[in-house]
Amino acid sequence: MAMANKLNVLMCGTGEYTTGWTGSGASKSDKKVVALTLFDLRRLGKVNKLGMVGVNGSKFPAIRSHLHQNIAQVYKDLDISFDGFPGDTEADPEAYKVAIDKFKPGDAVVIFTPDNTHYVIARYAIERGLHVLVTKPATQLLSHHLDLIRLSREHNVLCFVEHHKRYDPVYSDARVRARTLGEFNFFNAWMSQPKSQLETFRAWAGKDSDISYYLSSHHIDICCWILQDRAIPTRVVASAATGIATSEPYNCVPETEDTITLLVDWQSVTSPKHKGTAVYTASWTAPLRSGVHSAQNWYYMGEKGDINIDQAHRGYDVTVDDTGKAWYNPFYMKYSPSESGHFDGQRGYGYISIEKFVDAAGSVNAGTAQPSDFDARGLPTIANTVLTTAILNAGRISLDEKRAVGITKDGESGWILQ
Incomplete structure (x- = not known):
């Protein structure tokens, strides 16, 4: 991708699945996917600017230290920088609004937050013209799910649900x-x-x-x-x-x-x-x-x-x-480095589910596809789920x-x- 076509992505959520960091320290599970995948997609030229938003900015120093130790020092050539929202000394339950407003139509939001927050964050992003990948369950209420289908069509943006089991x-x-x-x-x-x-x-x-x-x-x-x-x-x-x-x-x-x-x-x-x-x-x-x-x-x-x-x-x-x-x-995520020392998990279905969304958003931004095209491809779009x-x-x-x-x-x- 040319630099102009690289996707800017905001990660909503700072927990285990996004960063591999929990309140008690580094996760002992294999659930540390989103940030690592997006850092690698940036290395491969598909992603440009990254942001990350949570509720309590005081977590960011520990998260950055964790990412440095467990990603930057483990894999070659991974840029782990991101813009954090709110600031390191701030707490704001609506920081996602400030963060989303820093991005522009055609950028993307990846939502890995508590289930009851999915709808309000996805709706706010879609109404501002951003593509959305939301973790499962997309919403807790059927009425909210139907509303996201309506809004994504109205604003002509992608809305995928991160059902990564489809890529196993x-x-x-x-x-x-x-x-x-x-x-x-x-x-x-x-x-x-x-x-x-x-x-x-x-x-x-x-x-x-x-x-x-x-x-x-x-x-x-x-x-x-x-x-x-x-x-x-x-x-x-x-x-x-x-x-x-x-x-x-x-x-x-x-x-x-x-x-x-x-x-x-x-x-x-x-x-x-x-x-x-x-x-x-x-x-x-x-x-x-x-x-x-x-x-x-x-x-x-x-x-x-x-x-x-x-x-x-x-x-x-x-x-x-x-x-x-x-x-x-x-098959889910391979964390051992390649023979060259680079991240080697591109074939894992946890990685593929995010990459497919990034590629789809890039194709919509480039004008080579319409969001509705992906409903017919068996992908976990908001309409198909x-x-x-x-x-x-x-x-x-x-x-x-x-x-x-x-x-x-x-x-x-x-x-x-x-």
């Missing part, structure tokens, strides 16, 4: 094979993280979001992607286990669920007699030394066959005297109101919950 080569290949198996019959998904995550997420767990929004959104999106234009969800019933997150030593708020299961009815759009069932379960109270940060697997059964995927165990395990056995997933939000929102209502919740088509592009 196993998942994307399985999706193609699943669509050859006839009518849908059954889907069962499990995803969990260890109880230590409750310490990382204590500030918002149970208050601002739940484990279903945070983790089940991955596999719900995969199921919706497989069934796109083939079946629609019609009813959601949710159930939850409790008692661990709210006890010592985690002491989360009383509303915090440990494990949430959504049971979803699906109706074929081509065959009235074919109905399917999906079960999506997520937990953040898994054992602490299970060997993986995210246990994740799913099973799909169609009319003519089935598919079984265990993504956490890929035939690659390492045993160390002090820590025991662990399973690694370099609406049913994921519908299911998640219905699940939350089902838990809160202790009832089944219906999902109904409303006009050409709308959906409503009943």
Whole structure:
């Protein structure tokens, strides 16, 4: 890309997934993706100016030190500079507005903030002509998701949801094979993280979001992607286990669920007699030394066959005297440097999901594509992910109101919950 076509990007959120830094220090997981990817995309000539915005600027000195030690000193030729908002001695819950206003139409915003803030930040950016990549769940309310679809079309900008599982080569290949198996019959998904995550997420767990929004959104999106234009969800019933997150030593708020299961009815759009069932379960109270940060697997059964995927165990395990056995997933992000000493994770699906957004925004800015073009390419655009939000929102209502919740088509592009 020529310098004029490089994308300026603002990172909203300063936490684990963006920087690899948590309130207690460097993250021990492999969830340190956004800043590292964008630093590398700048090295490769696709990105120019970078910004980062949080609520409390006093975190920036520690973050910069962490990035210097764990990125700049590990990989060659990575410029880790960025403009921080608010200032290092300031705190401002609306600093995202100040930061976004420093960017111009055609620039981009990458949003990795608590779930309940996604909509307001994305809306503010879209209304100012910026392209948006928002982490899952895009929004917590179906009405907000529909509004972002409307706004992105009105302002002719991209709005992608960072459903990186779509770029996992196993998942994307399985999706193609699943669509050859006839009518849908059954889907069962499990995803969990260890109880230590409750310490990382204590500030918002149970208050601002739940484990279903945070983790089940991955596999719900995969199921919706497989069934796109083939079946629609019609009813959601949710159930939850409790008692661990709210006890010592985690002491989360009383509303915090440990494990949430959504049971979803699906109706074929081509065959009235074919109905399917999906079960999506997520937990953040898994054992602490299970060997993986995210246990994740799913099973799909169609009319003519089935598919079984265990993504956490890929035939690659390492045993160390002090820590025991662990399973690694370099398909997601490869952190070991290349033979030349440069970052070597460009083939990881965590990296690819951000790069595809950067490339798409660049093509829109260059006039070689329209934002609507990407809806037809199987990418996780805001329009293509609406049913994921519908299911998640219905699940939350089902838990809160202790009832089944219906999902109904409303006009050409709308959906409503009943």
